[in-house]
Amino acid sequence: QLQLQESGPGLVKPSETLSLTCSVSGGSISSSSHYWSWIRQPPGKGLEWIGSMHYSGNTYYKSSLKSRVTISVDTSKNQFSLKLGSVTAADTAVYYCARWNTSGVWFDPWGQGTLVTVSS
Amino acid sequence: QSALTQPASVSGSPGQSITISCTGTSSDVGGYNYVSWYRQHPGKAPKLMIYDVSNRPSGVSNRFSGSKSGNTASLTISGLQAEDEADYYCSSYTSSSTHVVFGGGTKLTVL
Numbered sequence: 001q002l003q004l005q006e007s008g009p010g011l012v013k014p015s016e017t018l019s020l021t022c023s024v025s026g027g028s029i030s031s032s033s034h035y036w037s038w039i040r041q042p043p044g045k046g047l048e049w050i051g052s053m054h055y056s057g058n059t060y061y062k063s064s065l066k067s068r069v070t071i072s073v074d075t076s077k078n079q080f081s082l083k084l085g086s087v088t089a090a091d092t093a094v095y096y097c098a099r100w101n102t103s104g105v106w107f108d109p110w111g112q113g114t115l116v117t118v119s120s
Numbered sequence: 121q122s123a124l125t126q127p128a129s130v131s132g133s134p135g136q137s138i139t140i141s142c143t144g145t146s147s148d149v150g151g152y153n154y155v156s157w158y159r160q161h162p163g164k165a166p167k168l169m170i171y172d173v174s175n176r177p178s179g180v181s182n183r184f185s186g187s188k189s190g191n192t193a194s195l196t197i198s199g200l201q202a203e204d205e206a207d208y209y210c211s212s213y214t215s216s217s218t219h220v221v222f223g224g225g226t227k228l229t230v231l
Contacts, residue, residue, distance in 0.1 A: 049220040063217035105154035106171035
């Protein structure tokens with residue numbers, strides 16, 4: 001059974017770069033049928049898709065975040081990562097990693113999520 | 121403001137059926153059969169309940185069903201149970217540069 005687990009700092013200072021990693025177990029990240037995705041949820045609010053990456057390098061980002069976001073995949077470690085630059089308090093959220101099935105558009109499974117707070 | 125519109129809350133009694141709507145445009149819900157639904161209990165990660173409008177993943181109860189008419193998708197839960205009390209989110213592919221959009225979420229209360 002595929003499992004995803006986020007890891008990274010829980011506190012980031014304004015203007016700095018948020019960095020998270022998602023470790024994939026129970027399956028290979030080098031799957032032609034899937035994209036690896038980041039989704040976030042500000043406290044008490046709804047879900048926001050950030051972006052997704054195929055192990056081949058093809059990447060999609062939400063247009064409003066594109067200038068600040070980088071998603072990368074490390075097939076040797078079966079991990080993928082998120083970097084979000086120039087963060088502000090508005091980037092405070094629970095960040096989830098998830099798998100996007102390319103036969104359609106759905107996310108399954110999801111990691112448990114990790115809270116990242118942007119504060120000085 | 122979310123790209124897809126959901127009611128903020130719905131409620132029902134155990135055993136009853138409820139329907140949650142998800143309204144978009146012809147660029148997302150109406151244009152593609154790529155609507156999915158997620159259930160989220162407090163403090164937990166979302167769980168996929170319906171994909172591609174009306175398909176249930178393995179392990180999801182057949183009390184959950186999905187449909188679409190025009191620019192509005194719907195999630196119906198029959199035989200409400202206490203465990204169904206949660207937040208529900210719809211999502212769709214969009215032809216805009218955003219690629220994927222979510223609804224604002226609906227809080228389901230089981231009375």
